[in-house]
Amino acid sequence: MPRGRYSLHDPHDGRLLAEEHFQCAPGPSGWRYVARLTTPVGEPDAGSVDLTLDSRGRPLRLELRAGGWQVRGGALEGLTWVRSDPEGNHATEGNARAHAFGGTSPAFYVATARLLRLTPQSPPTRIRLVSFSAPVLATRTADQSWQLTDTQAHATDNGPLRVDSYQVSDLETGERHDVxxxxxxxxxxxGIELEDLESPPNEFPPEPGE
Structure with missing residues (x-):
């Protein structure tokens, strides 16, 4: 079960926004990622992430907390979510014909990569995401293009580590970046740096026919 810490930065000016202390592991349903966020000066309770995927990478359950707001969502008639304050008041429900959730947490990159299951021969693949942005978990629906551009095996003390490199494009703005x-x-x-990792990453088991 990998445990570690990411630092989250403003991708434009490099300013440290938070640190995300996480653990993740395969489970009975597929994969679960949980994390708590601390402020740049180490104060706790800056937010949390709890994401569960099924065996095919679809979001079974999502719970986010940040800026005095929370979001609960999952895959239902596309994606459905409820945004409210922690007491459950001022709740607004949303639904979109989208494939996956997105946001500042690294968990969402892992989830999207798992859902798409691209190979080096795959063409650029379009996907629609519902993303939640800090500090108040505001919602944005966006189309992205993902392409697996390279796969390399790196030698480690625990054996070869496969690293997949993706080019991700925002189809609205044209902005591209590598993941x-x-x-x-x-x-x-x-905006994401892996600062600490206590154990090697999990490799997802292949689906039948992969």
Whole structure:
């Protein structure tokens, strides 16, 4: 079960926004990622992430907390979610014909990569995401294009580590960036740095026919 710490930065000016202390592991349903966030000066309770995927990478359950707001959601007639304050008041429900959730957490990159299951021969693949942005978990629906551009095996003390490199494009703005994923851990992405990892990433088991 990988445990570790990411630092989250403003991708434009590099300013440290938070640190995300996480653990993740395969489970009976597929994969679960939980994390708590601390402020740049180490204060706790800056937010939390709890994401569960099924065996095919679809979001079974999502719970986010940040800025005095919370979101609960999952895959239902596309994606459905409820945004409210912690007491459950001022709740608003949303639904979109989308495939996956997105946001600042590295968990969402892992989830999207798992859902798409791209190979080096796959063409650029379009996906619609519902993303939640800090500090108040505001919602944005966006279309992205993902392409697996490279896969390399790196020697480690625990054996070869496969690293997949993706080019991700925002189809509305045209902005492109690279994302590097090893199993269920993000090694590098815009605004994300892996600062500490206590154990090797998990490799997702292949689906029948893969």
């Amino acid at each position: 590097h994923v090893a199993g269920d851990v993000v090694l590098a992405a815009p």
